[in-house]
Amino acid sequence: MTTxxxxxxxxxxxxxxxxxxxxxGPLALLxxxxxxxxxxxxxVPILWxxxxxxxxxxxxFGAAWSLPATLRWDNFARAWDQVHIGQxxxxxxxxxxxxxxxxxxxxxxxxxxxxxxxxxxxxAVYLLFVSGxxxxxYLALTPLFFVVQNMGNVPLxxxxxxxxxxxxxxxxxxxxxxxxTVFFLAAFFRTLPTAVGEAAMVDGASHTRVFFQIMLPMxxxxxxxxxxxxxxxxxxxxxxxLVLLQERDKWVLTQGIADISTAAGYDADWAALFAALTLAIxxxxxxxxxxxxxxxxxxxxxxxx
Amino acid sequence: MFNTYRRGLFITAFLAxxxxxxxxxxxxxxxxAFYIATTDWRGVSATPNFIGLDNFVRLFSDGIFWKAxxxxxxxxxxxxxxxxxxxxxxxxxLNVGSGGRGVAGVPGSKVYRVVFFFPQVLAVxxxxxLFQQVFRPDDSGMLNGPLMALGLSPISFLSDPGIAFxxxxxxxxxxxxxxxxxxxxxxxxxIPRDMFEAAAIDGAxxxxxxxxxxxxLLWDTVQVAWVYLGILALDVFAIVWVMxxxxxxxxxxxxxMATEIYRNAFEYFRFGYASALGVVMFFxxxxxxxxxxxxxRRERIEY
Numbered sequence: 001m002t003t004x005x006x007x008x009x010x011x012x013x014x015x016x017x018x019x020x021x022x023x024x025g026p027l028a029l030l031x032x033x034x035x036x037x038x039x040x041x042x043x044v045p046i047l048w049x050x051x052x053x054x055x056x057x058x059x060x061f062g063a064a065w066s067l068p069a070t071l072r073w074d075n076f077a078r079a080w081d082q083v084h085i086g087q088x089x090x091x092x093x094x095x096x097x098x099x100x101x102x103x104x105x106x107x108x109x110x111x112x113x114x115x116x117x118x119x120x121x122x123x124a125v126y127l128l129f130v131s132g133x134x135x136x137x138y139l140a141l142t143p144l145f146f147v148v149q150n151m152g153n154v155p156l157x158x159x160x161x162x163x164x165x166x167x168x169x170x171x172x173x174x175x176x177x178x179x180x181t182v183f184f185l186a187a188f189f190r191t192l193p194t195a196v197g198e199a200a201m202v203d204g205a206s207h208t209r210v211f212f213q214i215m216l217p218m219x220x221x222x223x224x225x226x227x228x229x230x231x232x233x234x235x236x237x238x239x240x241x242l243v244l245l246q247e248r249d250k251w252v253l254t255q256g257i258a259d260i261s262t263a264a265g266y267d268a269d270w271a272a273l274f275a276a277l278t279l280a281i282x283x284x285x286x287x288x289x290x291x292x293x294x295x296x297x298x299x300x301x302x303x304x305x
Numbered sequence: 306m307f308n309t310y311r312r313g314l315f316i317t318a319f320l321a322x323x324x325x326x327x328x329x330x331x332x333x334x335x336x337x338a339f340y341i342a343t344t345d346w347r348g349v350s351a352t353p354n355f356i357g358l359d360n361f362v363r364l365f366s367d368g369i370f371w372k373a374x375x376x377x378x379x380x381x382x383x384x385x386x387x388x389x390x391x392x393x394x395x396x397x398x399l400n401v402g403s404g405g406r407g408v409a410g411v412p413g414s415k416v417y418r419v420v421f422f423f424p425q426v427l428a429v430x431x432x433x434x435l436f437q438q439v440f441r442p443d444d445s446g447m448l449n450g451p452l453m454a455l456g457l458s459p460i461s462f463l464s465d466p467g468i469a470f471x472x473x474x475x476x477x478x479x480x481x482x483x484x485x486x487x488x489x490x491x492x493x494x495x496i497p498r499d500m501f502e503a504a505a506i507d508g509a510x511x512x513x514x515x516x517x518x519x520x521x522l523l524w525d526t527v528q529v530a531w532v533y534l535g536i537l538a539l540d541v542f543a544i545v546w547v548m549x550x551x552x553x554x555x556x557x558x559x560x561x562m563a564t565e566i567y568r569n570a571f572e573y574f575r576f577g578y579a580s581a582l583g584v585v586m587f588f589x590x591x592x593x594x595x596x597x598x599x600x601x602r603r604e605r606i607e608y
Contacts, residue, residue: 031398034394034395034398035395035398035399035417038391038395038417038421038482039417039420039421041479042420042421042423042424042479042483043420044447045435045436045439045447046423046435048439048447049435049438052438060445061445062444062445063444063445063450063454065447065450065451106322106323106326107323109319109320109322109323110319110320110323110324112319113315113316113319113320114320117312117315117316119313119316125320125324128324128327128332129327132327132331134590134591134594135331135335135587135590136539136540136563136583136586136587136590137540138540138542138562138563138566138567138583138586139335139338139580139583139584139586139587140331140334140335140338140583141334141566141567141570141579141583142334142338142341142570142576142579142580142583143333143334143335143337143338143341143580144330144334145570145571146337147329147330147333147334147337148330171326171330172330174326175326175327175329175330175331176330176331178323178326178327178331179331182323206311206315207311207312207315208315208318211319232426235428236427236428236429236430238428238429238430238542238543238547239542239543239563239567242567243567243571253428254428254430254431254543255430257428257430257431257434258430258433258434258543258546258547260434261434261437261438261547273434273438274438277431277434277435277438280428280431281427281431281435284426284427285423287426288423288426292419292422295422295426296418296422296487299425299484300484300487300488300491
């Protein structure tokens with residue numbers, strides 16, 4: 001009896017599978033072909049770069065799809081040291097670590113006050129922040145250069161926040177991340193219940209304490225999304241450092257990568273270029289694979305608001 | 306009374322730093338830009354003189370400026386068009402139109418979504434350098450290698466003025482599609498399944514399922530996508546500056562407003578002229594924003 005049942009189940013599964021396959025007509029085949037085509041288009045340029053990163057200079061200038069005779073791992077060593085990718089990478093990490101922390105702290109503070117405390121001028125301040133979403137950054141580029149240059153003349157702290165300083169770039173990143181961060185977090189704080197905070201206030205907690213110990217933990221999902229958004233946005237930023245960091249040893253990763261191919265000219269180390277590209281892509285690939293769900297929702301959440 | 310005081314203090318303390326930073330680094334440069342646009346400021350040490358609208362007059366008779374505007378305008382139409390059509394197609398296949406009778410997505414749709422989205426997390430500069438290599442003009446190029454192996458003549462993706470613009474557009478679409486596949490998938494997920502199933506039972510094929518159900522219900526998301534991609538098209542800089550020959554060439558065939566602003570300001574040191582260009586760009590962006598807000602006022606389908 002039991003064998004009979006299991007046989008029937010197995011058989012019906014098989015039939016179902018056959019049925020499904022029968023229905024997968026030419027249309028379904030085309031569907032898969034289309035999806036596969038785009039997968040190939042997405043993956044192949046990246047894989048090709050990885051492949052070229054272990055080729056020798058001659059092989060890179062030979063047939064595009066030839067395999068390397070030996071794997072040249074020394075390309076990576078040269079990219080790291082001589083092309084200074086290691087230095088640029090470290091610079092990017094330092095800048096983004098500080099700027100995202102600052103962006104989230106200041107952005108959350110401003111958004112919370114604007115979302116929860118009605119006062120005269122509240123709406124005006126909010127609109128001032130949000131209006132920044134519509135301005136093209138290129139309009140501000142020239143004056144921004146001089147603003148940061150003048151910051152360098154401020155007594156005492158000037159040398160740390162002028163042109164060619166990481167702290168200066170951090171402040172600029174924070175300021176330019178405010179519109180989106182405030183816009184999104186203010187909307188998020190408005191959706192949170194007020195009762196918990198009020199209860200804590202009755203128990204004698206200060207406004208500041210309510211913010212840090214009650215509201216911030218409650219706003220976690222929103223904070224995570226916007227943090228991801230800001231990390232990617234600031235990590236990938238090219239325009240602002242291009243204007244504000246002109247000394248090579250201060251450069252961030254995007255500047256370093258762009259420079260290898262634009263300025264290097266004839267004596268460029270092409271093998272190291274591919275290794276450098278690989279070094280820039282791989283960490284993103286790893287981070288993306290681990291956090292892909294959060295990254296996808298973090299980046300698309302803002303658009304759906 | 307004391308409570309009101311404490312509340313005021315709290316508000317001030319929390320707003321002071323963000324507002325100050327924002328005023329110094331964002332608002333003040335924008336305001337200064339409008340003033341600088343009316344001067345002949347050149348070079349770091351020179352003193353600016355007020356010249357009224359002369360920069361704008363010169364701008365409008367500048368052939369390169371018009372080339373840049375034309376390219377931005379072409380991107381404004383073509384980038385959203387291609388990206389949205391391709392992304393809608395894939396989002397539909399992944400979520401609704403699996404081919405079989407039911408209304409399920411293709412098997413493995415999650416994997417496809419993860420792969421498609423990946424280019425979005427790469428820096429534009431990385432993508433630009435990568436495709437500069439992919440587009441190499443000889444048989445060492447990823448695309449020209451196979452073409453030449455087949456006996457075809459190589460394509461000058463970046464060195465032919467007639468083709469370079471399309472290469473730029475292609476790379477931008479390549480990078481953007483995955484994001485919009487995910488965005489549209491999220492939109493599709495919020496449409497009740499029964500809607501598709503009811504239509505399918507009533508005999509709707511995949512084509513009418515797409516045009517009669519999917520597209521109307523996703524229309525809001527499509528409009529959001531259009532605005533985002535439009536702004537991306539107006540703001541494009543790094544892909545042109547890093548990937549193309551002569552940073553916007555060959556022969557200005559790929560140049561855009563942002564690259565001309567940067568070139569004028571930081572290579573020719575024509576600060577006034579660059580700012581005037583920036584002001585024009587500002588009005589284009591605002592104009593586009595207002596236009597898209599106007600056009601998107603449309604009755605929402607409730608479900």
